[in-house]
Structures are given as C-alpha cells and as structure tokens.
Amino acid sequence: MEINEEMIARSKGYFHRTDFINYMLRIDGNPxxxxxxxxxxxxxxxxxxxxxPAYRGRGCQLALLNHRLADAVKLGVKTVYTDVMFGSVSHGNMEKVGFKTAFLNTFWIKK
Incomplete structure (x- = not known):
C-alpha cells in the first residue's frame, strides 16, 4: 500500500481521540x-x-487481543465486537480469547 499525504490527512484525526486507542507490539524494539x-x-x-510479515506465527495478535480486552475491562466496557474473515487466523484468535460468532456475512457471485 502506498501511503500518501491525502491518506495521512484523512487518518491523523483518529490518533488524537480518547475513544480510539491504538496499540503497537514491539519485539526487540522493532514494530x-x-x-x-x-x-x-x-x-x-x-x-x-x-x-x-517477519513476525507472523509468533502470537503477536493474540497478545494484543488479550491486552486490548484487559484494557476494555479497566475502562468499563461490557461488550466487545469485532469482525474477521471466517476461517482465517484472526477467526481462530478471536475464538481463543472467547469471542463467539454472531452472524456470517455471505459473498455472492453471478456469472
């Protein structure tokens, strides 16, 4: 993905909001x-x-999920939602931390 000035201008407002918390996991000081x-x-x-890519398969997202869920509890959050591709690694991670499927989104094609 190419990052350009327009993308930065559109996104930077999210990084200064109290209702939008961003997390970075580092290994040996590297993102x-x-x-x-x-x-x-x-x-x-x-x-x-x-x-x-260099850090995939090492439990990084599972660690971030657990950290964000712990923060959510501290902040008084009662219900947490997310969406992931069915059957993906993310789907597996969500099940590991206790999420349950609420509904499936289907994809349709007509030739």
Whole structure:
C-alpha cells in the first residue's frame, strides 16, 4: 500500500481521540504488530489488526487481543465486537480469547 499525504490527512484525526486507542507490539524494539480499540460507552470494537510479515506465527495478535480486552475491562466496557474473515487466523484468535460468532456475512457471485 502506498501511503500518501491525502491518506495521512484523512487518518491523523483518529490518533488524537480518547475513544480510539491504538496499540503497537514491539519485539526487540522493532514494530511487530498493531491494532486498535474503539470505545463507545460500555461497548468496544476491536479493529485494524496487522502483523508485519517477519513476525507472523509468533502470537503477536493474540497478545494484543488479550491486552486490548484487559484494557476494555479497566475502562468499563461490557461488550466487545469485532469482525474477521471466517476461517482465517484472526477467526481462530478471536475464538481463543472467547469471542463467539454472531452472524456470517455471505459473498455472492453471478456469472
């Protein structure tokens, strides 16, 4: 993905909000993974999960998920939502930390 000035201008407002917390996991001082937690009263939404390729398969997102969920509890959040691709590594991670499938989004095609 190419990062340009327009993208930075559109996104930078999110990084100075109290209802949008960003997390960075580092290994040996290097960025390894990131994710966000959106807050809305007693509800939270986990999003923006990304692990840099060199660090995949090392439990980075699982660690970030647990950290964000612990923070959510400290902040008074009662319910946390997220969305992931069914059957993906992210799906497995969500099940490991206790998320349950609420519904499936289907993809359709017509030739």
């Amino acid at each position: 390894a993974a990131m994710g966000s937690l959106f807050l809305n009263g007693e509800e939270g939404y986990i999003a923006n999960d990304f692990t840099f």
